[in-house]
Amino acid sequence: EAGVVQSPRYKIIEKKQPVAFWCNPISGHNTLYWYRQNLGQGPELLIRYENEEAVDDSQLPKDRFSAERLKGVDSTLKIQPAELGDSAVYLCASSLQGLGNIQYFGAGTRLSVL
């Protein structure tokens, strides 16, 4: 069974440029999460989807970050414009409905903003 797939694995951009990350969750997993992990820290939740609905986006910086999960499967996280402080690893995870505390993570996208 394929795990959570994220792309790209690495992205280097200049500040003020836009960037997008893509995530394909495990088949059948209704719940999808986006996390940000700064160097030396644990992951922090940005947004959680139940199917196509964002049910918790309280930690998403909405001035520059946006996310979507059309059709309740794949998801895209976008930053526009990127700032130097956005350099981090962006992780996607998915879980079965009703088992949200057992999450399966992708390998992440490492973003460097220059």
Add this chain to the structure above:
Amino acid sequence: DAKTTQPTSMDCAEGRAANLPCNHSTISGNEYVYWYRQIHSQGPQYIIHGLKNNETNEMASLIITEDRKSSTLILPHATLRDTAVYYCIVPLSSNTGKLIFGQGTTLQVKP
């Protein structure tokens, strides 16, 4: 979430048992303890969870004290591939998916 406290780092000899402690003195009666680990350059990986009874799976064992204020994750025969950051998490409520990762314990397994 109940606050958890873990040592910053630990070492373990390859082939020996690794015992990783976690304090969660403010845990309430219906809150579970979850353990994840994160190997370098990978996403976190779920290991095990428990409420009050000891639990064992193919990856590890989880020992929870009777008063539930602390727990220990046991890797019975640590290998070099077990070198990782280990996170002990007590979510606010069951299955909300709201996991708060702290700093975790960096386990270094040495040959």
